[in-house]
Amino acid sequence: MSFKKLIEPLADAINHKGFKEPLPLQKQILSKIKSGASLFVIAPESSGKTTSLIISVIQKLKYAKEDAPRALIFVKDKQAALNLELEFNAFKRGTDLRVFCAYDEHDIDIQRDNIYEGTDIVIATPKRLNKLFYLNGINLNKLQMCIVEDADFLFRNSNFAQVTRTPESIGKCQYLVFTDTFDARFKRWQAAFMYNAQVVKFNQALLR
Template sequence: MPFKKLIQSLKDTLEHKDFYEPLPLQKSILPKIKGGASLFCIAPKGTGKTTSIVISVIQKLKGEAFEDAPRVLIFVKDKQAALDLQLEFNAYKRGTDLRVYCAYDEYNIDSQRDEIYEGVDIVIATPKRLNKIFFLNGINLNRLQMCIVEDGEFLFRNNNFAEVTRTPESIGKCQYLVFSSTYDNRFDRWQDSFMYKSQVIKFK
């Protein structure tokens, strides 16, 4: 997907950053994501995975806030990863009114529930905190269009894989994207269930 096909605010931001052409990885995956495919994107660090997430999400949501329930959920390993990804979104969502929110363990859960209730478009969350908020009826996942995992290696520590697996049990049809530097055989379980017919894109 050439950048010329993006919404104008994204094109303006990319040009401001002197970013005129997609990286090789992005040329491969951005059209597939735009087409609605669920993907396992397996690629080394520094190939543009995080930027691909940000561009794809902003494009999918057309840069426009809508109602109160989040339409995109992104799982990350910890608070710092959440805050770093939020900074990336803030840098690329200029000219839009998209609302990005971080949910992590080191913050009062009642405050998080109230803040999410006020309306967000994109939630960046650690798995355990997201599930705690969900089971407190603090987040509506019925409007999700995309569920994403950033740097999926963390899933296989501290029971995170099981925590993330719970989420699809609570939502309807959704596009799933998993970004990781390696493919773990445990991902096969997802391919046999909610990521049925997903594509595995490996990039060196």
């Protein structure tokens, strides 16, 4: 998939950042994601996983539409959420897409009010997302994409169990998991809500 096939504001933002053509990983996965496929993307650092995630979400959602979020992205902690928000803001210039971060070190009532006002993309830590959901602080009925960034963090504390609860509360959805390594515990997801998912293992030799 070439950058020329992206919506104009996104293509302009990519060009402004100096990206002339997709990275090798992006050539492998962007068209698959655009087609609606659920993926486990296994690739090393600096291969373009985060940029692929951002491009795919903006390209699919395009513009603000519903009050309820249409994309949910799980991250490991507050700093990861804020960093990803900054990256989204750089790429979504020229669109009206709304991004909101929900993390544990912030007043949950304020977060619930902000989400209620309307957002398209929620970047959340697993613990805070689950708490918001059980307090009726977030509506997942319109969700189109459920994503885990740098998924290695899932296997610390109770993150894996908390993220696994989310599909129990939503309908049909595209799932994307970006990780450095494929953990055998992901097979539980393949047997449940990600049973049709493709596993894309990026060839590190392409980086050389």
